[in-house]
Amino acid sequence: MILKNLLTKEECEFLHQQFLVEKQIIPDMENHAKYGPNTYGFRPSDVFNVYLEKLKPYIQKCIGDAGIENLNTYVREYKNGSSLIKHTDRNDIGVTLSINLFSNIDGIWTLYEERDGKVNGYDAETGDGIVILDPYKITHWRDELVCNDDEYVLQLFLHWNKQKDVKTII
Helix, strand or coil, X not given: CEECCCCCHHHHHHHHHHHHHHHCCCCCCCCHHHHCCCEEEECCCHHHHHHHHHCHHHHHHHHCCCCEEEEEEXXXXXXXXXXXXXXXXXXXXXXXXXXXXXXXXXXXXXXXXEECCEEEEEXXXXXXXXXXXXXXCCEEEECCCCCCCCCEEEEEEEEEEECCCCCCCC
């Protein structure tokens, strides 16, 4: 499910610049088997973490009035040749929100999910978010990114754990 304009262009640019600063001091988490070559990702600072709480009301609307608990954030830069293999998330992640913070590629880089035997594709512009409910059950991926060497996509991932007895509303 797509949530349009979750972050303003100014917020996205601020977080993009913060990523560039933190990239100089925080090591890559090096899961290149999952993401392919030419990527750089890490658990960012509290500058990013505040969005777990800030965006929680939007997520709670997606799952009804039941509660969710902040879990973690992650940020990753994808360059030419990057991808995201078909996978499911860890069992403790009940909700994933992927926000497009920056893109200078020519086009959109689609996120796919397979739900109930049907493949859905979601395209997010800068500031938009894609929500995957129960990502530990839902296979999701991105095909190989084909772009120029000076182009890239920057994604912020916010994760929450659904509290027990939450019923998902889609």
